[in-house]
Amino acid sequence: QQPVQSPQAVILREGEDAVINCSSSKALYSVHWYRQKHGEAPVFLMILLKGGEQKGHEKISASFNEKKQQSSLYLTASQLSYSGTYFCGTETETTDSWGKLQFGAGTQVVVTP
Amino acid sequence: EAQVTQNPRYLITVTGKKLTVTCSQNMNHEYMSWYRQDPGLGLRQIYYSMNVEVTDKGDVPEGYKVSRKEKRNFPLILESPSPNQTSLYFCASSHSLAGGYEQYFGPGTRLTVT
Numbered sequence: 001q002q003p004v005q006s007p008q009a010v011i012l013r014e015g016e017d018a019v020i021n022c023s024s025s026k027a028l029y030s031v032h033w034y035r036q037k038h039g040e041a042p043v044f045l046m047i048l049l050k051g052g053e054q055k056g057h058e059k060i061s062a063s064f065n066e067k068k069q070q071s072s073l074y075l076t077a078s079q080l081s082y083s084g085t086y087f088c089g090t091e092t093e094t095t096d097s098w099g100k101l102q103f104g105a106g107t108q109v110v111v112t113p
Numbered sequence: 114e115a116q117v118t119q120n121p122r123y124l125i126t127v128t129g130k131k132l133t134v135t136c137s138q139n140m141n142h143e144y145m146s147w148y149r150q151d152p153g154l155g156l157r158q159i160y161y162s163m164n165v166e167v168t169d170k171g172d173v174p175e176g177y178k179v180s181r182k183e184k185r186n187f188p189l190i191l192e193s194p195s196p197n198q199t200s201l202y203f204c205a206s207s208h209s210l211a212g213g214y215e216q217y218f219g220p221g222t223r224l225t226v227t
């Protein structure tokens with residue numbers, strides 16, 4: 001089952017903040033975040049691992065609540081370049097799921113001047 | 114330049130005509146994966162491979178085949194394409210999915226089956 005992302009879309013003015021949520025019904029080992037601009041391939045932003053280790057993008061942050069099986073991506077002081085569709089991908093803890101990555105339906109972010 | 118390449122980038126074909134979409138990476142990555150992207154559904158994993166000769170089904174494997182005979186190549190085969198396989202396809206590779214390594218995506222292949 002795919003993770004659920006919210007909101008589906010958000011419109012921001014430059015400099016505003018936004019939060020994108022990703023939740024799963026299964027225990028998670030990792031959460032991956034990617035951004036895709038129109039007509040392009042998804043580009044890596046960040047990975048969060050069970051246990052709290054965080055890797056990723058210097059101007060966008062994220063949290064991972066293992067107990068709630070949720071992750072949130074924080075866009076702070078948004079820039080025009082932040083526009084695009086954001087996807088979370090989840091890897092679950094079951095042994096038959098190693099290597100299996102399920103993505104949410106995406107959150108479209110539009111940043112206006 | 115480190116990259117994932119896919120060919121062809123665009124393909125229009127007819128129902129039932131076998132086709133192969135090639136994927137190649139030059140980063141010596143162990144993990145490779147195929148996704149399809151449809152409006153409103155995000156990216157859905159078709160097949161993935163943890164290493165040479167090791168492949169597993171993703172969430173939507175029906176109607177697709179893959180092989181991993183060499184580390185760098187991971188072709189996607191549609192033996193008998195149908196219109197519901199019209200989609201945008203992405204190949205991706207990673208050093209490893211575990212341990213927090215990013216996936217690098219290819220440019221995509223837009224397939225239309227009439």
